[in-house]
Amino acid sequence: xxxxxxxxxxxxxxxxxxxxxxxxxxxxxxxxxxxxxxxxxxxxxxxxxxxxxxxxxxxxxxxxxxxxxxxxxxxxxxxxxxxxxxxxxxxxxxxxxxxxxxxxxxxxxxxxxxxxxxxxxxxxxxxxxxxxxxxxxxxxxxxxxxxxxxxxxxxxxxxxxxxxxxxxxxxxxxxxxxxxxxxxxxxxxxxxxxxxxxxxxxxxxxxxxxxxxxxxxxxxxxxxxxxxxxxxxxxxxxxxxxxxxxxxxxxxxxxxxxxxxxxxxxxxxxxxxxxxxxxxxxxxxxxxxxxxxxxxxxxxxxxxxxxxxxxxxxxxxxxx
Amino acid sequence: xxxxxxxxxxxxxxxxxxxxxxxxxxxxxxxxxxxxxxxxxxxxxxxxxxxxxxxxxxxxxxxxxxxxxxxxxxxxxxxxxxxxxxxxxxxxxxxxxxxxxxxxxxxxxxxxxxxxxxxxxxxxxxxxxxxxxxxxxxxxxxxxxxxxxxxxxxxxxxxxxxxxxxxxxxxxxxxxxxxxxxxxxxxxxxxxxxxxxxxxxxxxxxxxxxxxxxxxxxxxxxxxxxxxxxxxxxxxxxxxxxxxxxxxxxxxxxxxxxxxx
Numbered sequence: 001x002x003x004x005x006x007x008x009x010x011x012x013x014x015x016x017x018x019x020x021x022x023x024x025x026x027x028x029x030x031x032x033x034x035x036x037x038x039x040x041x042x043x044x045x046x047x048x049x050x051x052x053x054x055x056x057x058x059x060x061x062x063x064x065x066x067x068x069x070x071x072x073x074x075x076x077x078x079x080x081x082x083x084x085x086x087x088x089x090x091x092x093x094x095x096x097x098x099x100x101x102x103x104x105x106x107x108x109x110x111x112x113x114x115x116x117x118x119x120x121x122x123x124x125x126x127x128x129x130x131x132x133x134x135x136x137x138x139x140x141x142x143x144x145x146x147x148x149x150x151x152x153x154x155x156x157x158x159x160x161x162x163x164x165x166x167x168x169x170x171x172x173x174x175x176x177x178x179x180x181x182x183x184x185x186x187x188x189x190x191x192x193x194x195x196x197x198x199x200x201x202x203x204x205x206x207x208x209x210x211x212x213x214x215x216x217x218x219x220x221x222x223x224x225x226x227x228x229x230x231x232x233x234x235x236x237x238x239x240x241x242x243x244x245x246x247x248x249x250x251x252x253x254x255x256x257x258x259x260x261x262x263x264x265x266x267x268x269x270x271x272x273x274x275x276x277x278x279x280x281x282x283x284x285x286x287x288x289x290x291x292x293x294x295x296x297x298x299x300x301x302x303x304x305x306x307x308x309x310x311x312x313x314x315x316x317x318x319x320x
Numbered sequence: 321x322x323x324x325x326x327x328x329x330x331x332x333x334x335x336x337x338x339x340x341x342x343x344x345x346x347x348x349x350x351x352x353x354x355x356x357x358x359x360x361x362x363x364x365x366x367x368x369x370x371x372x373x374x375x376x377x378x379x380x381x382x383x384x385x386x387x388x389x390x391x392x393x394x395x396x397x398x399x400x401x402x403x404x405x406x407x408x409x410x411x412x413x414x415x416x417x418x419x420x421x422x423x424x425x426x427x428x429x430x431x432x433x434x435x436x437x438x439x440x441x442x443x444x445x446x447x448x449x450x451x452x453x454x455x456x457x458x459x460x461x462x463x464x465x466x467x468x469x470x471x472x473x474x475x476x477x478x479x480x481x482x483x484x485x486x487x488x489x490x491x492x493x494x495x496x497x498x499x500x501x502x503x504x505x506x507x508x509x510x511x512x513x514x515x516x517x518x519x520x521x522x523x524x525x526x527x528x529x530x531x532x533x534x535x536x537x538x539x540x541x542x543x544x545x546x547x548x549x550x551x552x553x554x555x556x557x558x559x560x561x562x563x564x565x566x567x568x569x570x571x572x573x574x575x576x577x578x579x580x581x
Binding site: 089 | 322324325328329331332340402406407408409411413414415417418570573574575576577578581
């Protein structure tokens with residue numbers, strides 16, 4: 001069984017609402033609002049866990065608590081089997097993060113920035129490692145450029161270089177491919193999957209690109225109003241929303257088709273020669289085999305699988 | 321405590337210094353300008369009355385010594401402001417860097433800047449106006465150490481307040497210390513101050529240092545009590561400063577460091 005790398009239990013964050021005028025502090029009771037509400041989850045070694053949710057769901061606050069830059073109101077964080085509060089420095093040595101919404105000192109060059117972070121993470125053989133990581137993300141030509149001279153996509157690349165500089169065992173990636181060209185984004189995903197396979201690196205992954213989440217994440221937790229409202233594999237979550245719809249344009253055997261569908265107990269809808277069948281993704285093959293067995297011929301077939309994006313939208317709408 | 325991490329932060333400050341004209345300006349330009357301004361004022365006083373030689377040296381010495389307090393205070397605050405302005409606070413504090421290591425790196429780079437800026441300002445005062453701050457002799461060292469300690473103590477409080485309240489009070493970093501300047505009796509004796517001002521001066525280590533400085537320059541005597549009072553107060557303020565900074569940093573983390581960016 002895989003080791004648990006990150007374990008979060010009953011994590012809660014409450015923020016105080018500041019009164020409009022400071023003197024109101026004297027006579028008004030303190031108002032609080034809960035941003036993260038008693039969440040528990042874990043990440044296994046070599047697992048990529050997606051953290052999804054609409055804006056304001058509590059994803060960023062959760063990540064910030066995991067990084068130690070926001071103190072939790074309640075709850076425990078254990079990383080690599082150690083209590084985060086007591087072993088912060090030791091843990092952070094093997095952890096890193098990247099966010100598309102953060103910057104690096106803009107007056108410094110890429111190389112200078114990476115050299116500083118190499119020092120902070122006590123990376124050995126700094127020169128060689130910087131060369132390696134810049135090459136991995138095809139950013140070698142940016143080495144001498146100042147951060148202020150880079151495009152948004154190039155900055156994201158350099159943030160990723162920083163995130164993988166210390167060969168972390170656990171990485172938090174917040175929108176890692178935002179502003180990246182599709183080919184670089186694809187390379188980043190391959191790099192991530194390769195790291196997972198070869199180095200057993202664990203990842204906490206946040207993205208608004210649902211197809212990306214489906215591609216890279218082994219498991220997803222969905223946050224809303226600070227609570228975990230769903231947890232499953234990306235396919236599992238997508239399937240929760242609706243079934244797969246198989247649409248056939250029948251050339252011959254409409255009646256036989258209806259008979260097969262009724263036997264299999266699927267819902268269906270007929271419009272002229274077109275028939276739409278609602279089924280489980282796993283039963284599509286059975287359906288098609290049965291239709292072929294009854295000699296049904298069709299001109300066209302469309303299989304509309306549910307995806308994570310639909311699940312995301314439906315969950316967000318429910319919340320609204 | 322890791323020397324590598326402290327060195328990485330010193331490197332970070334060094335890179336900022338060499339890449340940033342405003343950092344260079346704030347480190348050297350204002351010190352030079354002050355020396356020019358007060359140098360000419362002193363020269364004028366000397367021209368008006370030959371007996372005012374000590375006064376002009378006292379003015380310039382007071383100015384240069386005050387620059388030490390000012391720089392020591394400013395460098396801690398500006399080290400923090402640089403991280404906030406560059407949206408780098410989260411990168412820094414989510415790394416293995418300890419808070420104490422961040423403080424030490426800010427102090428060391430600050431110390432380096434003080435030595436360079438004050439060294440050059442003193443040299444300029446000597447060449448242009450023949451005012452030798454080193455005429456304070458051996459006592460120059462404990463005076464400077466005390467002034468740096470007080471600057472750090474106030475710098476810790478200012479940085480703590482910025483951690484707590486963010487950039488809305490950032491002006492405190494470069495102006496806050498001036499609230500204490502009139503009571504520090506930089507250019508005049510404490511006895512000139514009104515009674516309430518004299519009471520405030522009693523709790524300021526700087527006032528004892530500047531009194532001691534004038535005593536050496538005018539009377540060529542050294543009062544150990546001034547130095548002892550300043551050192552005792554400094555130890556108290558430094559301890560308080562560290563505690564306040566640490567507490568306010570923790571309060572800031574409770575509210576979320578990311579809100580500062």
